[in-house]
């Protein structure tokens with residue numbers, strides 16, 4: 001049965017979606033923007049810093065269910081500008097330096113709220 005995840009340790013949704021949903025062993029996060037828990041959008045920061053904030057938010061959601069980034073099977077990354085790929089990739093690699101999850105990264109052309117990057121993850125408790 002589906003259940004929704006909500007934690008104050010990650011930014012609130014900016015629309016009609018849950019921070020994450022879970023069914024059985026599988027947790028799926030919503031796309032995380034570079035928002036702080038106070039709702040501040042780090043759109044003036046570098047793409048590397050924005051990537052860190054997105055992944056900090058993913059990690060906080062996972063941790064609210066006793067999981068960590070090590071439990072991530074797959075991420076999907078939306079870049080406003082695919083030319084930011086190398087800078088994004090450098091920061092991303094600091095979070096997943098061993099046995100990284102599968103990943104898709106696309107140049108989306110635009111990301112909500114004018115962010116440079118949005119990251120979602122699928123994780124499992126298994």
Ligand SMILES: C=C(N)C(=O)O
Pocket residue numbers: 014015017030031032033112
């Ligand atoms: C930021 C989002 N995840 C959304 O608007 O769906």
